Each structure stands twice: as structure tokens, then as C-alpha cells.
Amino acid sequence: MDQAWDIGRRVIVDAIELSYQIESTSGPYECVGCGCPVMPAALTSEHVTPYFRAGRQRSHLSDCQIAGDPVLVRSSGPLEPARTERLSGGVSMPYQLVRSERHEQVDPHATEDTERQASQSRTRSITTSEDQRGLREATASTIRPFCRTFIRYPNSRGILRIKLPDVDTQHYQYAFKRLDLYAITDYPHRRIFYAEVAWSSPPEFTTNTAVISLYAGDRDPHNRARVARPYRVAISWSTWGTKLRAALRREITAARREAREASGSEARSWLFFLAQQDPFEPERFWVDHHAEYAFITAHLIYPNTNRPNTRPRKLRRA
Numbered sequence: 001m002d003q004a005w006d007i008g009r010r011v012i013v014d015a016i017e018l019s020y021q022i023e024s025t026s027g028p029y030e031c032v033g034c035g036c037p038v039m040p041a042a043l044t045s046e047h048v049t050p051y052f053r054a055g056r057q058r059s060h061l062s063d064c065q066i067a068g069d070p071v072l073v074r075s076s077g078p079l080e081p082a083r084t085e086r087l088s089g090g091v092s093m094p095y096q097l098v099r100s101e102r103h104e105q106v107d108p109h110a111t112e113d114t115e116r117q118a119s120q121s122r123t124r125s126i127t128t129s130e131d132q133r134g135l136r137e138a139t140a141s142t143i144r145p146f147c148r149t150f151i152r153y154p155n156s157r158g159i160l161r162i163k164l165p166d167v168d169t170q171h172y173q174y175a176f177k178r179l180d181l182y183a184i185t186d187y188p189h190r191r192i193f194y195a196e197v198a199w200s201s202p203p204e205f206t207t208n209t210a211v212i213s214l215y216a217g218d219r220d221p222h223n224r225a226r227v228a229r230p231y232r233v234a235i236s237w238s239t240w241g242t243k244l245r246a247a248l249r250r251e252i253t254a255a256r257r258e259a260r261e262a263s264g265s266e267a268r269s270w271l272f273f274l275a276q277q278d279p280f281e282p283e284r285f286w287v288d289h290h291a292e293y294a295f296i297t298a299h300l301i302y303p304n305t306n307r308p309n310t311r312p313r314k315l316r317r318a
């Protein structure tokens with residue numbers, strides 16, 4: 001499985017985000033379904049996406065919903081929607097994004113105890129706050145757990161609550177926004193945007209940025225399949241150390257590999273990012289922290305009328 005509960009920091013963590021940790025200040029970890037101890041694995045692997053595994057001595061409880069759904073224990077390969085959206089029975093769902101490691105990339109010693117304590121006191125939700133369905137609303141410190149929840153529970157996006165800094169909407173359905181496939185559009189509000197990665201345009205690495213091109217944007221008027229002016233996500237890494245940069249390169253390598261392996265299937269290679277559009281260059285979005293983006297190969301589905309408006313609108317006859 002790719003997520004676990006970090007007992008020390010009281011947040012849901014994604015195994016990939018642990019590959020960015022400069023110091024091992026997090027953990028121990030337990031299953032978000034049943035609480036059995038789990039360990040991160042493959043954190044620096046080039047070939048296997050990082051994941052969590054249960055120990056040999058104590059594995060998942062027999063009624064653990066996470067262990068019970070093979071989709072949710074998959075450790076690599078495309079992410080599929082859950083076959084059943086069982087949103088009850090004490091499973092922890094990411095609700096609030098709390099940025100507890102804001103300074104880690106600049107100075108690994110800057111994370112003061114006071115900041116950590118403040119974060120903890122805000123994040124008691126896992127043991128105390130349950131909504132009417134028995135769901136535990138938990139805290140996470142990167143967007144990754146939210147993105148996975150968005151993908152896995154397509155029928156519940158309208159009811160699952162979410163609280164992101166500077167994002168003025170309360171449910172998953174509206175906190176996520178797919179970029180317009182066919183045009184550069186103005187997006188006045190901060191959201192978790194997403195689009196397919198255009199791996200045919202390789203990522204560009206400079207001293208200050210790593211720039212990812214997306215398969216969405218203004219089209220060539222003579223060839224609509226061609227994106228003439230793509231959206232681009234600039235990951236500003238001028239303050240990052242070598243370990244963090246290596247972690248990003250590893251994640252990009254892994255995402256490209258997963259994209260190749262998924263070709264021919266319904267899964268696509270997505271980049272999710274929490275950002276605001278550049279007001280002067282609307283095709284550009286800036287992020288500067290590894291908590292703010294996620295590469296995920298997944299089969300995204302949109303039930304019923306939730307399909308985003310990504311194709312040219314056709315006039316419908318009444």
C-alpha cells in the first residue's frame with residue numbers, strides 16, 4: 001500500500017513523500033485501516049515505487065478494509081478507482097493539508113519543536129473527529145494522499161470534505177480542477193490542478209527550475225492533436241539541496257517508466273499540483289515545494305455529470 005498513518009507527526013503520509021525526507025524525523029507508521037505496524041520500503045529504488053508493507057509478526061487485522069481491497073494494497077502500477085467505495089468503518093481520509101515541513105528544504109534544522117507541536121495539536125482529528133459515516137478526517141502534509149483519494153473515490157468527490165490552505169472550496173470535487181485540454185484558460189482561484197504529462201517533451205532542468213510540459217493547452221489550428229502552447233509547471237528548486245533534487249529526478253524517472261508500462265491501458269500519466277496560475281504568463285504554474293505536486297499513473301474516471309469540460313462544447317438540441 002502506498003499510504004500510512006505517521007504516529008509521530010499525526011499525519012497521513014504517502015510513501016513517495018518519505019523519499020524526500022532529509023532527516024528521518026517521521027514515523028513510526030501504522031495502517032490507516034486497522035492500525036497494524038507498517039514499514040516503508042523501496043524509498044530510493046529506481047525500479048519500484050516506494051510503498052508500505054505490514055510486518056511479518058503482526059499483519060493486517062482480518063476486518064481491515066485497506067488490506068481487504070486489493071486495489072488499495074497495490075504498491076506500484078496504475079492506480080485504479082476502488083471497486084467499492086466503502087466510506088465507513090473508521091478508515092482515515094485526508095481532510096486537511098497542514099504544511100509542517102515548510103522550511104525543511106531550506107534548512108533541515110529549521111523545523112522547530114514549537115512548529116511541530118502546533119501542528120500536532122491541530123491534528124488530533126484521527127482519534128477524535130469522525131463524521132456521521134464514521135469516517136476519520138485526518139491531516140496530511142503533502143497533496144499526495146488527497147490526490148490518491150480523489151482518484152480512488154470518484155463517486156464520493158462531492159461529499160468528501162477537504163481543507164487546503166488558500167483554497168476556497170470545501171469538497172474534493174471542486175478543490176481539484178483539470179486543465180482545459182484545448183486552450184490556455186484563466187484560472188483565478190488556487191486549486192489542485194491536474195493534466196496529463198507530455199512526456200514527448202522531456203522535462204527541462206535548469207539551475208533554478210525543473211519544468212514539466214503538460215498535454216493540454218492551445219492547439220495548432222491546422223492539427224488539433226498537436227498542443228502548440230502547452231501548460232507548463234515550473235518546480236522552483238533553487239533552494240533545494242542535492243538530496244531533494246535527486247528525489248525529484250527519481251520520481252520523474254519512475255513516473256516515465258510507469259507511463260510506458262501503462263501505455264495501451266486506460267491509465268494515463270498525470271501531474272497534480274497545488275498552485276496559482278502565473279498572472280502574466282497564464283500557461284505557467286509555479287510550485288516550490290515537494291508537498292505541492294504528485295506524479296500519479298492512474299485510470300481517472302468521472303461518474304455521471306461530473307465530467308470536466310475539456311472538449312469543445314457542442315451545441316445541444318433541447
Ligand SMILES: [Zn+2]
Nearest residue numbers: 031034060064
Ligand atoms: Zn490494515
